[in-house]
Amino acid sequence: MAVLATISLSVSVACAETEVVRPAIGKPLQTSQALLTAGKYQEALAALKPLAAIPDKTPYEIYMIDRTRVAIASASGDDTLSIAESEAIIQSGRLPLTEQAKFIRALASLYNKQQDYKKTISLLSHYPQETDADPKMRTLLTQAYYRSDDFVRASQELQQDIQAAESLGRTPARGALSMLSNCAVKLGDKAGYVSALEKLVAYYPTQEAWGELIYRLETRPTFSPHLLLDVYRLGRIVGELNKPVDFMEMARLALNAGFPAEAKDVLSQGFGTGILGSGADAIRHKRMRELAAKRAANDLKTMRQSEADAAKSRDGSALIGLGYEYVTVGEFDNGISLMEQGLRKGDVKHADDAKLHLAYAYVLADRKAKATQLLKTVQGSDGARDLARYWQMYLDRPIE
Secondary structure: OHHHHHHHHHHHHHHOOOOOOOHHHHHHHHHHHHHHHOOOHHHHHHOOHHHHHOOOOOHHHHHHHHHHHHHHHHHHOOHHHHHHHHHHHHHOOOOOHHHHHHHHHHHHHHHHHOOOHHHHHHHHOOOOOOOOOOHHHHHHHHHHHHHOOOHHHHHHHHHHHHHHHHHOOOOOOHHHHHHHHHHHHHHOOHHHHHHHHHHHHHHOOOHHHHHHHHHHHHOOOOOOHHHHHHHHHHHHHOOOOOOHHHHHHHHHHHHHOOOHHHHHHHHHHHHHOOOOOOOOOHHHHHHHHHHHHHHHHHHHHHHHHHHHHHHHOOOOHHHHHHHHHHHHOOOHHHHHHHHHHHHHHOOOOOHHHHHHHHHHHHHHOOOHHHHHHHHOOOOOOOOHHHHHHHHHHHHHOOOO
């Protein structure tokens, strides 16, 4: 709060040009200010005590005494005196708006320090934003609402600040987004929590935030189980495969979907990181890896022969499936070409799923612009559209 000391001394000079104090008051004030400058705080306060006995002090004299006291209190760390004197100075009505803003900032910080959140809110509700739009005061206000358990108002203020930042093309403060998500939790607002979490992932992606967001997606009542493998694919990209059950389940889903090479690759990653291949389930892990490797080898032998049949198929589903198989073995150009042909052919079952698979293939092939273009077309209320948005969020700002 040293700012109050600076304010007090500088204003005493400025005001002296238009208003004066009597010598009986002025001399003790000068003595007190000299002691303050010398760092003798108790002596500075003591020098002011005789002023209490002087009758008929003018408003300006009272004002100057208060300013000297608050400067001493601020410099010495006496929060109680700082609060009392700052309140008196603000209520005096003698402060210009810019000075008023400085005192309000200091006093609000003191109220907050003492956990008097109601007074913090009351004071900052009159903060002159038009003359001193200090973002720290907005933060202090929303924190005060939150700490006083007014989560509804805190949420409203936070949303206002976040929207204002976004409208100006700025990145919202991470603290504001985190507090907004906490408000939603306190209010039991699941939709609000997911919305805040999405913004956190969009602006400040971390593996932890991604993990929570993915979990929320797959546990929604409207989420379709046939998209679970796609969720695992996103999870793998953002580093969310970190337990044996994750690798085993994704491999199982990939095998059941007819993509053994993908299952083999997932399992190889699990073994390579040491997550698989040890513990009580080590034998089961090895058996799954052997099964995936065997099926992948068999598929590789028949994939070329399957192209003609897929091309003759009535709809594009076979081409899309075969194309993705090629992608899983690293033949991106051929695989993506077949998948694109399949989508053009049309009449595809789960067309949005097919678009997600092709977009994923584009990502693996480092064709992000193509992925972005395709993801915009994904619809559906079963989770596909949300997955497309999440993929785009990842492409816009990968985890560092």
